[in-house]
Every structure is written in C-alpha cells, then in structure tokens.
Amino acid sequence: MTKISAWPLLIMAAILCIPASQAADDIVVYSARKEHLIKPLFDAYTEKTGVNITYITDKAGPLLARIKAEGANTPADMLMTVDAGNLWQAANEDILASVDSPVLDKHIPAHLRDPDNRWFGLSIRARTIVYSTERVKDGELVSYEGLADPSWKGRLCLRTSKKVYNQSLVAMMIARLGEEKTEQIVRGWVDNLATPPFSNDTKAMQAVAAGQCDATIVNTYYYGRLLRKEPDTKLAIFWPNQSGNGVHVNISGAGVTKHARHSEAAIKLLEWLSSTEAQNMYASLNMEYPVNTAVAADPYVAGWGDFVSDTTNLGKAGELQARAVMLMDRAGYK
Amino acid sequence: MAAAQPSGGAGAAQASASSARNFLAYRWQLISLPIAGLVLVPLLVIFSGWLNPETETWRHLAETVLGELIVNTLVLLLGVGAGVLMLGVGLAWLTSMCRFPGRRFFDWALMLPLALPAYVLAFVFIGLFDFSGPVQGTLREWFGPRGYWFPEVRSTGGVILVMVLVLYPYVYMLARTAFLTQGRGTLDAARMLGLGPWGAFFRVALPMARPAIAAGTALALMETLADFGTVAVFNYDTFTTAIYKAWFGLFNLQAAAQLASLLLLFVAMTLLLERRARGRSRYAEGSRGGQPHRIHLTGWHAGLATGAATLVFSAAFLLPMLQLLAWAWDIVRAELDARYLDLLLNTLMLGISAAFVTVTGALLLAFARRYQRDALTGAAVNIATLGYALPGSVLAVGIMLTLTGVDNFLQSVARGFGFDASGPVLTGTIAALLLAYLVRFLAVAFGPIDSTLGRIRDSLPEAARILGATPREVLTRVFLPLLSPGILTAILLVTVDVMKEMPATLLLRPFGWDTLAVRIYELTSEGEWERAALPAITLVMAGLLPVLLLVIRSARSANVAGRAERT
Numbered sequence: 001m002t003k004i005s006a007w008p009l010l011i012m013a014a015i016l017c018i019p020a021s022q023a024a025d026d027i028v029v030y031s032a033r034k035e036h037l038i039k040p041l042f043d044a045y046t047e048k049t050g051v052n053i054t055y056i057t058d059k060a061g062p063l064l065a066r067i068k069a070e071g072a073n074t075p076a077d078m079l080m081t082v083d084a085g086n087l088w089q090a091a092n093e094d095i096l097a098s099v100d101s102p103v104l105d106k107h108i109p110a111h112l113r114d115p116d117n118r119w120f121g122l123s124i125r126a127r128t129i130v131y132s133t134e135r136v137k138d139g140e141l142v143s144y145e146g147l148a149d150p151s152w153k154g155r156l157c158l159r160t161s162k163k164v165y166n167q168s169l170v171a172m173m174i175a176r177l178g179e180e181k182t183e184q185i186v187r188g189w190v191d192n193l194a195t196p197p198f199s200n201d202t203k204a205m206q207a208v209a210a211g212q213c214d215a216t217i218v219n220t221y222y223y224g225r226l227l228r229k230e231p232d233t234k235l236a237i238f239w240p241n242q243s244g245n246g247v248h249v250n251i252s253g254a255g256v257t258k259h260a261r262h263s264e265a266a267i268k269l270l271e272w273l274s275s276t277e278a279q280n281m282y283a284s285l286n287m288e289y290p291v292n293t294a295v296a297a298d299p300y301v302a303g304w305g306d307f308v309s310d311t312t313n314l315g316k317a318g319e320l321q322a323r324a325v326m327l328m329d330r331a332g333y334k
Numbered sequence: 335m336a337a338a339q340p341s342g343g344a345g346a347a348q349a350s351a352s353s354a355r356n357f358l359a360y361r362w363q364l365i366s367l368p369i370a371g372l373v374l375v376p377l378l379v380i381f382s383g384w385l386n387p388e389t390e391t392w393r394h395l396a397e398t399v400l401g402e403l404i405v406n407t408l409v410l411l412l413g414v415g416a417g418v419l420m421l422g423v424g425l426a427w428l429t430s431m432c433r434f435p436g437r438r439f440f441d442w443a444l445m446l447p448l449a450l451p452a453y454v455l456a457f458v459f460i461g462l463f464d465f466s467g468p469v470q471g472t473l474r475e476w477f478g479p480r481g482y483w484f485p486e487v488r489s490t491g492g493v494i495l496v497m498v499l500v501l502y503p504y505v506y507m508l509a510r511t512a513f514l515t516q517g518r519g520t521l522d523a524a525r526m527l528g529l530g531p532w533g534a535f536f537r538v539a540l541p542m543a544r545p546a547i548a549a550g551t552a553l554a555l556m557e558t559l560a561d562f563g564t565v566a567v568f569n570y571d572t573f574t575t576a577i578y579k580a581w582f583g584l585f586n587l588q589a590a591a592q593l594a595s596l597l598l599l600f601v602a603m604t605l606l607l608e609r610r611a612r613g614r615s616r617y618a619e620g621s622r623g624g625q626p627h628r629i630h631l632t633g634w635h636a637g638l639a640t641g642a643a644t645l646v647f648s649a650a651f652l653l654p655m656l657q658l659l660a661w662a663w664d665i666v667r668a669e670l671d672a673r674y675l676d677l678l679l680n681t682l683m684l685g686i687s688a689a690f691v692t693v694t695g696a697l698l699l700a701f702a703r704r705y706q707r708d709a710l711t712g713a714a715v716n717i718a719t720l721g722y723a724l725p726g727s728v729l730a731v732g733i734m735l736t737l738t739g740v741d742n743f744l745q746s747v748a749r750g751f752g753f754d755a756s757g758p759v760l761t762g763t764i765a766a767l768l769l770a771y772l773v774r775f776l777a778v779a780f781g782p783i784d785s786t787l788g789r790i791r792d793s794l795p796e797a798a799r800i801l802g803a804t805p806r807e808v809l810t811r812v813f814l815p816l817l818s819p820g821i822l823t824a825i826l827l828v829t830v831d832v833m834k835e836m837p838a839t840l841l842l843r844p845f846g847w848d849t850l851a852v853r854i855y856e857l858t859s860e861g862e863w864e865r866a867a868l869p870a871i872t873l874v875m876a877g878l879l880p881v882l883l884l885v886i887r888s889a890r891s892a893n894v895a896g897r898a899e900r901t
Contacts, residue, residue: 028845034856035848056762057856058840061582065731066761066841069738073745073758082860089585160569167583195465196488199567200861203466210466211479222861286860325583329398334571 027265029055030063031080033252037285038080041278048272051265060086067095067257077260078269080122082252083164085171087119088318096255099267107274107292111311112251121251122273123282124289126309127169128247129238130223131215132208143241144173144248147215148188156192157204157213161328164321165201165219169248170328171320175312176245179327186331197334202226209233219250224287224301239307246308250317251291363711366702369695370714373721373773376732377598380724383591391580391589400576407572409490410497410565411555417498418554421646422505423547427535430513433628434639441510442885444643447650448503448827449877451834451854453563454870456496457863458654460567463487493568497561499650501554507827508550508782511819512543515789522627531629545788548608549781553827556601556723556777563836573597574725587731594728601723605716655874661867669868673848677869681849681876684764684839685829688771689779689880692828693821695772696779700787719777726774726837733770734841737761762844770838775831779824786820787813822884829880833873850876 031038035057042053056063060081067074067090079096081087090096096118104113104120112121129141140151147156159166173182194213198204201218205226208216215238223237239247254273256266272278279290284298296302428434429441447455463469464487473482485491516539524538525531540547562574573593581590631639695718703715721729741758760766794816795808803811814821836851843852850873857866 034859036856054845056840056843056845057852059582059727059859061587062727062731062734062837062841065587066734066738069735070758070761071738071742073738073742075758075762092585162566162569162575162579162583164582197569198488199460199569202861203460203464206466207464210471211474212465225862322584322586325579326394326398329394334569 025262025265026052026054027077027262027269028075029053029078029080029254030067030076031055031057032060032063032086033057033080033082040285041273041281044278044281045269045272049268051269053269060090064090064093064095068093072259074257074259075261076257077262077266078254078256080252080254082125083168083317084119084121084251084253084314085164085168085318085321087114087251087253087255088315088321090255091116091118092318095258097258097260097263099256099270101267101271103271104274107271107279107294109291109293109311111313112253112291114255114315115313119253119255120270120274121253121291121314122279123252123286124291124309125165125250125252126220126247126289126307127165127217127250128220128307129215129240130205130208130218130235131238132211133234133236135211135214141215141238141240143244144169144217145177145185146240147192147217148185150188150192152192152215154192154194155214156189157194157207157216158189158197158333159201159204159216159218160197160199161325161333163200165250166217167321167324167328168250168314168317169217170324171317172248172310172312174320174324174327175316179323183327183331186328186333190331190333205233205235209235220301220304221287223304228300237304239305241310242308245312246310249289249309249314251314252288362702362706363714365698366706366711366714366718369699369776370718372769373718373776376729376736376773377595377717377720377724379735380591380598380728380732381595383588383595386588388586388589388592391584391586392592394584395576395580395593399571399579403571403573403576406490406570407559410494410570410572411558413490413494414497414501414558415551415555417494418502418505419547419551421498421502422550422554423509423540423543425502425643425646426506426509426513427539428639428643430510431535431539431629432631432639434631434636436640436643440643440647442881443647443651444506445503445826445881445884446647446874446878447500448507448830449834449874449881450500450651450654451563451851451870451873452497452500452557452561453567453858454658454854454866455500455650455654456493456564456567457858458657459492459496460487461863462653462657488568488570490570493565493570496568497558497564499646500564501557502646502650504553504557504827505547505550507823508546508553508785509543511782511786511823512546512789513539515786515819516542545612546782546785548612549785552605552608553722553778553781559597559601559723560725562725562727577725577728581727590728591732594724597725598720598723602716602720605719655871658867658871658874661864662871665865666868669865674868674872677848677850677853678872678876680847681833681851681873682879684767684771684849685833685876685880687764688768688775688832689825689828691768692772692775692779693783693824695776696783696824697817697821699776699780700784703784704787715780719780721773722775722777724774726835727841729774730770730838730841733766733773733838734761737766737769737842761842764844766842767839770842771828771832771835774835774838775828778827778831782820782823782827783817784820786817790816818887822887826880826884830877833876 038055042055046052063079064086067076067079079090091114098117100117108120112124113119131141161167170182170186173185195207198207201222204216205218205223207213220237223235227233227235241247254270256263256270260266273282274292276292276295279292279295283290287298287301289297289301425444429437429444461467470484473484520538520542521534524534529537560574562578565572565575577590577593580586580593699715699718702711737760738758741760744759790813795812798808798812834851836855839849839851840855850869853869854866854873857869
C-alpha cells in the first residue's frame with residue numbers, strides 16, 4: 001500500500017499544473033450556443049485577424065450567474081445565448097455594456113437588438129407550425145391562436161412549456177393580445193392536446209408524422225434536420241399569422257460584458273459576426289436565418305418559402321417571460 | 335471525548351487497547367471538521383437565498399403547480415425505492431449466494447448499467463417505445479392504428495422503470511459487497527439452527543446487510559431527488575422542476591436556491607430518521623471469512639434466476655447499447671476524430687483523480703465517526719454527505735459562488751500589494767473541479783466505506799495492537815485489507831459518477847478543456863441525440879475500465895481479506 005501511494009500524488013501534481021487561464025490578449029466568450037456552431041466562425045476570425053478566441057459553453061443561466069459573481073474580475077468579454085430572453089435578463093442584471101456601433105446598427109434590424117444596444121441578434125430562429133400533409137386540409141391552419149379552436153380537439157402536439165422557445169412565444173402573445181386573451185388561447189391549446197407535451201421539437205414532429213396528432217409548433221431548423229434525414233416524412237411548414245403580426249421569431253445573439261478586458265476587440269468580433277462574410281456561415285451552420293438583410297438564407301432553408309415575421313422588439317420576450325411562465329402554469333400547460 | 339477515557343476496571347489488555355484508540359482518536363475532529371466545512375460553505379451559500387424572501391414566486395408556485403410536484407416526487411421516490419430494493423438486493427443475493435447458469439457473467443455485468451447516464455436510457459426508451467417509435471410503428475402495421483394495446487411510455491410508470499434500471503446498481507453493488515463479506519460462518523450457523531435458505535436470507539443475511547442496503551438505497555433516492563435530466567426527457571414534473579422553473583423560467587435564482595435548500599432539509603431529516611431507526615445496533619461481522627457455500631439452484635429455479643438477470647441486463651444495458659451503436663454507426667466516420675482521444679483521456683483522468691480525492695475524504699470521515707462518537711463529529715459527517723441530494727446545477731452554482739468569492743478576495747488582496755491581478759485563481763482550474771466533485775460525491779464514497787467499516791469488530795484492531803502492531807500496521811494490515819471491498823466499490827462508483835457529471839464540469843472547467851460528458855451536453859442541448867451516441871458509447875467504454883478493475887481486484891482481495899482475518 002505504501003509503495004504505490006506516491007503515484008496518485010504525482011499524478012495530482014501533474015494535473016494541477018494544467019494551465020487554468022487563457023493568454024492575456026485572447027477574447028473570452030461564455031457561450032450558451034454550442035461549440036460546433038461557434039467554433040468554425042471563431043476559427044475563421046482567428047485566421048483572418050490573428051486574434052485568438054477562448055470560450056466555455058454551458059446553459060445561459062449558470063453562465064450569467066458566473067459573470068455576475070465574478071463581477072469586475074470576470075474574464076468574460078462576451079456572452080452568447082440562443083434566445084432573447086436570457087440576453088434581456090443579462091442586460092437586466094446589469095452585466096452587459098451598451099455598445100455604440102454604426103456597423104451593428106446597420107447590419108441588424110432594430111427589433112432584433114436591445115433598444116439600449118446591450119445585446120444584438122446574430123441569427124433568426126423562426127418558430128412556426130408544422131403539420132401533416134395527409135390529414136390537414138387547406139384553410140384549417142391560420143394562426144397560432146387558431147390552434148386553440150375546438151376543431152383541433154385531440155389533434156395538437158406541443159413541446160413542453162419549460163422550453164424557453166415556448167416561453168418567448170407566449171410572452172410575445174401577451175405583448176400583442178394581453179394576458180387574458182393569451183391565457184384563453186393557451187387553455188385552448190391544452191384542451192386540444194392529443195398527448196402530453198413532448199420534451200423536444202423533433203419528438204413532437206415525429207408524433208405528427210406517425211399519426212398521433214396533426215400539427216405542432218417548432219423551430220424551423222428542427223424541421224430541416226428531420227427532413228434532411230428522412231425526406232419522405234409527410235410533414236410541411238405553415239407560416240401562421242401572415243395577414244396579422246407575422247411569424248414569431250427568436251434570435252441567437254450576444255452582448256459585450258460590462259467589465260470586459262478586451263471590450264474593443266469584442267465589439268470588433270461582434271461586428272464581424274454580423275457582417276455579410278460571417279452571416280452566411282453563422283445562420284446556415286444550423287439552418288437558421290441571417291439577421292443581416294443583405295444576406296440571403298441558405299438555399300435549402302429559403303426553399304421553405306418567404307414569410308412575414310413579427311417585428312415587435314424581442315426585449316419583450318425577456319420582459320414578459322416570467323409572466324408567460326406563470327400564465328402557462330395556470331393554464332395547466334406542462 | 336468518551337472514547338479516550340479508559341473503561342472501568344481496566345486490565346492491562348484493556349488499557350493497551352484504549353491507548354490504541356486514544357492514538358487513533360487524536361486527530362479525528364481536526365480532519366472531519368474541515369472536510370465538512372468544504373461541503374458546508376457551498377450549502378450555506380445556497381441557504382443564503384433566504385436572506386431575500388421571494389413571496390411572489392412562492393405564492394405563484396403554491397397556487398399552481400407545487401402540490402402536484404410534491405405528490406409526483408413522493409410517488410417517484412416510492413416507486414424507485416421499491417424497485418431498486420427488489421432488483422438490487424434480489425440480484426445481489428442471486429449472484430453472490432447462489433449458483434445458476436451465467437452467474438459468473440452476471441456478477442459483474444449487472445454493474446454495467448451504472449456507466450450509462452440515466453437521461454440517455456430515458457431517451458432511448460422513449461425513442462423505441464413511444465407512439466412514433468419503431469415498436470409501436472410495427473404494431474400499427476400489423477394490427478392497424480387502433481388494433482393493439484400498448485402502455486403509455488411517457489408516464490409515471492415509464493419514468494420509474496427507467497430510473498430503477500439505472501439506479502439499482504447502487505443497491506446491487508453495496509448489497510453484493512455486504513453479502514460477500516458476511517462470510518459463511520453466520521449463515522452456516524443459521525442453517526444448522528434449522529432455518530431454510532429463505533429463512534437464512536430474510537432473518538440473518540438481510541438484517542446484517544441492512545446498513546449497506548440502506549446506504550445504497552439512500553444514494554439511489556438522493557440521485558432521484560436531484561435528477562433533472564431524466565424527468566425532463568419524460569416531461570415528468572418533480573420538485574427539481576420547480577427549482578429550474580424558478581431559475582430559468584422566472585429568472586429567479588434566489589427562489590431556486592430557497593426551493594433547493596428545502597429539498598436539502600428534507601433529505602437531511604430523512605437520513606437522520608433512518609440512522610435513528612437503525613439505532614445503536616451494531617452490525618459487526620461475527621465469524622471467520624471465506625466464501626459462503628452457494629445455494630445450488632436447479633431446474634426452474636435456475637431458469638428463473640438466469641431469466642431475471644438476463645431481463646434486467648438486457649433492458650438496462652444491452653438494448654440501450656445496441657440502439658446507441660446503431661445511431662453511432664451512421665455518424666462515426668464523420669464525427670470520430672483525434673479529439674476523442676483527448677476527451678477520453680480527460681474524462682478518465684478526472685474520474686480517477688476525483689475518486690482518489692473523494693475516497694480518501696470518505697475514509698477519513700468514516701474513521702472519524704468510528705473513533706470519535708460525539709455529536710460534533712456526527713453532525714460534521716452528516717453534513718459532509720449531503721451534497722449528493724442537490725440538483726447538480728444548483729450545487730454547481732453554490733460552489734462557483736464560493737470559488738469566485740475566494741478569487742475576488744485574492745484578487746483584491748493582490749491589487750492591494752500592487753500586483754496586476756488578472757484572471758481568477760481557482761475558478762476554471764482542475765483543482766476547483768476536484769473540489770466540486772468532492773463536495774458532490776462524498777456521499778457516494780462514504781456509503782460503501784462506512785458500511786464495510788461498521789462490520790469490523792473493535793476487538794480485531796485491539797488484538798492487533800496487543801500483539802504489538804504499530805497503529806500504522808493496524809491500518810495497513812488490518813483495516814485496509816478488510817475495507818478493500820468497500821473501498822473498491824467506492825472508487826468505482828465515484829469514478830463512473832464523475833465521468834457522467836455534467837453541470838459542475840460545464841461551469842467550472844478550464845477554457846477549451848472538454849470531457850465526454852461535455853460533448854454529450856453540446857449535442858443533446860439542441861436535441862441532436864443521435865449524434866450524442868458516439869460520446870455516450872465512449873463514456874460507457876470508459877466506465878468499463880473501473881468495473882474491470884473492481885472485478886479483478888475483488889477476486890483477489892477476497893483471499894487477502896480471508897488471510898487478514900485469520901492473522
């Protein structure tokens with residue numbers, strides 16, 4: 001026993017020597033967007049400019065808590081998330097700096113960034129209706145609200161209300177229709193459910209394809225992924241609310257932290273991410289839509305058709321998220 | 335310090351024995367209190383959420399979902415508790431005490447489900463058996479859309495089944511160790527006194543294994559309470575759901591911390607009650623060691639035993655592995671690259687070094703409680719083993735807040751001395767990760783070690799001292815050999831648990847430093863479960879290594895233990 005006991009100590013010593021920190025002039029990103037969607041962009045940026053980018057990935061909640069706890073000592077220069085709600089919350093907790101950049105103002109439409117310039121959308125994620133081409137007749141689908149109609153009884157599948165995408169959708173409905181009306185609609189959805197809510201969008205679409213229900217609400221890139229793998233699936237996209245406010249969109253986006261050590265470098269990176277050069281890659285890596293209107297969507301994605309999208313400022317999604325969650329709890333939407 | 339006082343009427347032998355105890359007792363509080371402190375500080379950080387009471391969130395939860403969540407949680411605990419007891423104890427008895435076809439294989443194979451993260455099994459199960467899955471798809475082809483009956487997979491029964499299949503190995507491994515170290519003397523005596531095999535099981539073996547079984551069940555139930563991934567895949571709402579809802583949905587980390595601290599209180603109370611109920615009874619081993627006479631199962635008994643073991647092994651391991659392999663097959667050429675070697679090495683290195691740190695900590699705690707039976711040490715030990723009951727992300731944030739607190743302090747001190755303090759000192763180092771794992775997994779290491787230690791009679795080390803052994807020799811030649819089955823079980827459990835761990839690894843790891851669990855997170859966070867099959871399989875393979883180690887060593891240590899007891 002005594003003979004081998006030195007080994008673990010040696011190993012431990014070796015491990016503890018693994019360098020903890022990054023080089024002093026690297027840009028540091030805390031990202032809730034997953035690695036294989038950001039790394040190709042970061043690599044391209046490093047190749048172009050010679051600026052290194054180090055990052056860690058995690059859920060937005062823990063990353064936000066960490067930046068807040070680290071305070072003025074935070075190594076983070078930039079926070080990236082995959083929804084507007086968490087960016088709004090980061091701004092609300094005062095960990096993001098206001099960035100004045102004509103480049104960002106030009107590249108990114110006003111409703112996809114913070115009115116006070118603390119966060120910016122970098123790709124659009126449209127949340128729309130996907131339906132069975134076998135069982136849904138023309139004219140049956142109109143809007144998100146329409147899915148609450150009794151004619152949809154037993155025909156609807158939904159993802160859980162615990163996913164932020166649905167929380168944002170309902171928050172934006174509250175912004176548009178008020179709390180009372182929205183609650184009626186959500187109750188209607190729950191009454192129409194064919195089966196308890198699913199844990200993810202893909203499962204909900206597979207249930208539609210298998211005949212368990214006739215329509216569901218999903219982000220388009222999940223539809224793209226499913227159809228690429230199983231092109232024969234009898235599902236199609238419907239763009240709702242086209243004569244009204246338009247399709248609900250969310251963003252993935254980023255902001256520069258208040259105590260960033262490399263604030264200027266981080267702003268440059270942000271500007272580049274919104275540029276024509278980067279936007280193509282940023283959006284098409286995950287079959288999302290670019291925010292920069294000068295850039296066309298990936299041809300495969302563009303094939304799903306043009307649509308009118310909601311232009312309410314996405315800050316509302318964060319501001320009203322807690323109320324949306326409470327509303328869905330009251331309505332029994334799990 | 336009751337243990338240090340010589341007991342009345344001290345003869346020479348007793349005086350010598352108590353001085354041996356005295357020596358060993360010397361430093362225990364100095365050791366147990368700091369370890370408990372490491373766990374206590376992050377827990378206190380979480381409890382400090384109460385400094386800002388959140389009435390609105392509480393009122394909302396109480397008015398809407400809280401009642402249902404509590405009922406759901408209790409149902410889940412009951413179901414999982416009953417299930418892991420039945421499977422864990424039953425299978426451990428079969429493989430360690432009986433003889434049936436395939437026993438030697440199942441003896442270790444039944445530990446393998448441990449290496450599979452619970453949420454992965456959940457996803458595979460739903461994928462295969464839900465309405466849109468291949469099984470029901472085939473049924474629909476044969477019998478038409480309404481022509482067959484199939485149980486609802488995304489249901490209370492489904493989530494209980496999956497959690498039992500993933501968590502029973504905790505009970506199985508601890509009970510197995512207990513049965514194997516019971517030795518044959520006790521059981522032979524019971525049989526000679528007229529008990530049948532069942533009587534010997536229920537009236538002798540089972541009561542004697544109670545501390546081990548209780549420890550295993552407690553681990554399984556703590557993991558059930560803390561679980562978020564599995565219940566999320568089933569969309570089955572438990573108390574943990576409320577914690578995450580408050581945090582991620584309502585943006586209220588304070589309320590989440592308050593809910594989490596209630597969960598912790600509940601666990602602490604339950605553990606206390608169990609220890610009370612067990613009372614002062616001691617479970618010392620009463621006989622010489624050696625392998626027991628196995629009960630030779632024949633005919634349909636043997637068939638039933640093999641059948642049950644096969645069924646559990648297939649459902650909990652074989653089936654999910656085949657599904658993962660099928661998924662991985664499609665993507666392996668596109669995804670498998672040199673990075674996987676790094677991921678594998680990082681994962682193994684973390685798992686093994688965390689096991690070393692954590693098991694050492696647990697050993698010290700277990701000895702502290704044995705040799706210092708005062709309230710303070712007892713409380714320290716109880717606190718030190720609470721980390722496992724908290725949802726991973728909440729504990730991770732508690733630890734992160736503690737570490738950044740220290741970092742911020744160090745940085746301000748450094749600046750005070752005129753240094754340019756850039757970047758954190760602790761956060762984002764491997765040392766911080768190991769500390770986090772220690773806090774989270776002490777309970778996992780403590781359970782098997784403490785239940786094994788409890789079976790060593792005081793007379794053994796005392797006799798060794800009388801015969802002239804130094805305290806060090808008592809440790810290395812009496813305790814460690816007798817403890818080795820428990821230590822090995824602890825090493826295996828912690829290694830595998832650390833390799834699967836996600837929230838603390840994600841939040842506290844060094845920049846650009848990934849593990850297999852991190853890779854699984856990256857892929858599953860946006861629903862790409864099929865692509866996650868590759869890191870998941872690699873993770874299971876990594877988990878096989880410590881299992882093999884345990885199998886090899888436990889075969890050898892059975893002999894060593896036998897020799898040591900005869901010394």
